[in-house]
Amino acid sequence: MGEWIEACGSDDVEEEDVIRFDHAGRVFAIYRSPDDEYFATDGLCTHEHVSLADGLVMDEIIECPKHNGRFNYKTGEAKGAPVCVNLRTYRVKVEGGAVFVEV
Amino acid sequence: MSKHFVIVGAGEAGARAAMALREQGFDGDVTLVGGETHLPYERPPLSKDGMVAEVFAAKTIATAERLVDAGVAFRGGVTVAGIDRAGKRLEMKGGSTLPYDKLLLATGASPRRLAGVEGERIVYLRTIEDAQRLRGALGPGRHIAIIGGGFIGLELAASARARGAEVTLIEALPRLLSRGVPAGIAARIQARHLAGGVRLVFGDPIAAIESAAVSARVTLESGMCIEADMVLIGIGAAPNVALAEAAGLTVVNGIAVDERLQTTDADIFAAGDCCSFPLAIYGGRRVRLESWRNAQDQGNLAARNMLSAGEVGASVPWFWSDQYELTLQIAGLADEGALTVERELAEGSILFHLSADGRLVAASGIGVGNAVAKDIRLAEMLIGRRARPDMAALGDPGVRLKVLLSQGELA
Ligand SMILES: Cc1cc2nc3c(=O)[nH]c(=O)nc-3n(C[C@H](O)[C@H](O)[C@H](O)COP(=O)(O)OP(=O)(O)OC[C@H]3O[C@@H](n4cnc5c(N)ncnc54)[C@H](O)[C@@H]3O)c2cc1C
Ligand code: FES
Numbered sequence: 001m002g003e004w005i006e007a008c009g010s011d012d013v014e015e016e017d018v019i020r021f022d023h024a025g026r027v028f029a030i031y032r033s034p035d036d037e038y039f040a041t042d043g044l045c046t047h048e049h050v051s052l053a054d055g056l057v058m059d060e061i062i063e064c065p066k067h068n069g070r071f072n073y074k075t076g077e078a079k080g081a082p083v084c085v086n087l088r089t090y091r092v093k094v095e096g097g098a099v100f101v102e103v
Numbered sequence: 104m105s106k107h108f109v110i111v112g113a114g115e116a117g118a119r120a121a122m123a124l125r126e127q128g129f130d131g132d133v134t135l136v137g138g139e140t141h142l143p144y145e146r147p148p149l150s151k152d153g154m155v156a157e158v159f160a161a162k163t164i165a166t167a168e169r170l171v172d173a174g175v176a177f178r179g180g181v182t183v184a185g186i187d188r189a190g191k192r193l194e195m196k197g198g199s200t201l202p203y204d205k206l207l208l209a210t211g212a213s214p215r216r217l218a219g220v221e222g223e224r225i226v227y228l229r230t231i232e233d234a235q236r237l238r239g240a241l242g243p244g245r246h247i248a249i250i251g252g253g254f255i256g257l258e259l260a261a262s263a264r265a266r267g268a269e270v271t272l273i274e275a276l277p278r279l280l281s282r283g284v285p286a287g288i289a290a291r292i293q294a295r296h297l298a299g300g301v302r303l304v305f306g307d308p309i310a311a312i313e314s315a316a317v318s319a320r321v322t323l324e325s326g327m328c329i330e331a332d333m334v335l336i337g338i339g340a341a342p343n344v345a346l347a348e349a350a351g352l353t354v355v356n357g358i359a360v361d362e363r364l365q366t367t368d369a370d371i372f373a374a375g376d377c378c379s380f381p382l383a384i385y386g387g388r389r390v391r392l393e394s395w396r397n398a399q400d401q402g403n404l405a406a407r408n409m410l411s412a413g414e415v416g417a418s419v420p421w422f423w424s425d426q427y428e429l430t431l432q433i434a435g436l437a438d439e440g441a442l443t444v445e446r447e448l449a450e451g452s453i454l455f456h457l458s459a460d461g462r463l464v465a466a467s468g469i470g471v472g473n474a475v476a477k478d479i480r481l482a483e484m485l486i487g488r489r490a491r492p493d494m495a496a497l498g499d500p501g502v503r504l505k506v507l508l509s510q511g512e513l514a
Contacts (some may be wrong), residue, residue, distance in 0.1 A: 016505075054473035056480045067423070068396065077137055081119055097200030
């Protein structure tokens with residue numbers, strides 16, 4: 001079991017969007033889906049370690065800003081070239097208007 | 104009997120096509136023939152991180168293990184010398200032959216050469232070997248002369264400065280990047296190179312380039328002389344069409360294919376830098392792209408169509424370049440535009456190009472890191488949908504482009 005860390009306010013992320021969260025030297029990406037659920041993955045692309053938070057979220061896909069590698073941010077699955085290594089995902093909960101990530 | 108699909112050229116397009124054939128469920132034989140001895144590798148890093156990194160490491164597209172797992176027979180270091188279309192087999196350099204049922208030509212492009220300029224101190228940049236030679240010539244106290252202010256030359260200039268080398272870049276025209284990049288963005292890139300300490304020389308044609316054992320000399324028509332440890336020539340690339348031409352396939356600035364990537368022989372396809380194709384979004388205008396994503400997209404499309412999908416390409420051209428902390432991204436072809444609107448972002452700016460009738464046809468952005476990436480991606484989708492977004496909204500950074508995209512769906 002990991003530790004629950006407060007990442008951001010629930011309003012800090014727009015619907016169908018993503019923000020970056022840095023914690024203890026690690027980079028995470030926090031997503032809010034179009035149906036208002038929150039998710040978290042590793043924040044750096046598995047291709048060239050670019051911050052995914054500059055990328056575009058569409059439905060359940062995050063697209064890397066650098067070369068458009070795509071991942072399903074709910075499962076972490078890499079959706080094809082140039083990315084072939086999945087993203088790690090983390091459990092998320094929303095409490096009192098804040099988003100917590102289990103790191 | 105099981106079918107045999109052969110791919111000539113193990114670069115971005117060829118390697119992607121080989122993997123895509125399997126992803127699409129093809130259960131025949133796949134052979135990927137590559138003239139280079141390396142496993143398929145990415146070229147973009149050769150002028151960027153690969154040039155700057157302490158230790159050079161090629162970025163492979165597919166490891167040996169992945170190729171084996173996918174059941175792709177990779178034959179590296181093998182050059183195809185001819186295509187016997189009637190007998191449906193390839194003739195290899197060295198004399199052996201290889202039969203095919205369907206063939207994909209993904210032979211890429213080669214740097215344009217400056218006629219008569221040869222020697223140990225002259226280098227072009229396309230392969231791992233080229234990159235390694237150049238790396239050896241970069242460092243404090245070294246001086247590199249770059250001929251050509253296109254992407255390869257500019258990326259190399261930035262990387263050489265990062266390695267502490269002196270750089271003189273010589274461009275025959277009055278400005279950088281005159282092909283495909285708007286003047287305002289080229290000016291921003293120019294300013295960054297000047298700030299970075301690159302010496303730029305414009306509009307002074309080359310009179311001579313001499314390469315000796317330890318150094319080279321570039322003489323310009325004005326009489327200016329540049330002594331350098333190495334001269335990089337980056338004056339564009341020409342498609343590798345010799346095989347196709349000898350086999351009687353139609354060649355028009357590249358191996359001519361239709362929107363399904365089929366050549367004039369129904370069993371032969373072509374993809375990537377080597378081919379020219381009609382771009383549907385611009386009314387079928389025939390173009391040849393030298394872009395990494397196009398090579399991937401076409402590798403995928405060729406694989407599907409070798410399996411008789413009959414699918415028409417619908418991608419919007421997309422290109423990026425990294426120089427210093429800046430990234431440039433261009434979606435679409437800017438020369439299709441008649442009007443422009445600019446959007447200023449916190450750390451970058453985007454120029455939208457619209458046709459006279461208000462369609463978004465291209466977007467060129469430059470910014471720090473990935474500042475422009477999201478908007479360029481959304482612009483690409485708008486271009487693909489041939490949307491006519493409101494010009495005021497495009498210019499207003501307060502309006503999210505995603506909103507325009509959903510409006511486009513309603514219209
Ligand atoms: C230094 C550099 C930096 C770049 N940076 C960017 C960038 O930032 N952004 C971008 O979008 N694009 C960039 N590009 C362009 C991008 O790399 C190319 O568009 C892409 O590699 C094209 O892929 P391809 O498979 O068509 O051709 P290639 O990658 O050139 O592969 C073709 C392969 O075919 C082989 N071949 C040719 N003829 C034969 C034969 N007869 N028999 C066997 N093998 C043969 C060649 O040896 C080669 O290995 C860059 C290119 C270079 C060189
Ligand atoms: S860095 Fe993410 S796709 Fe290349």
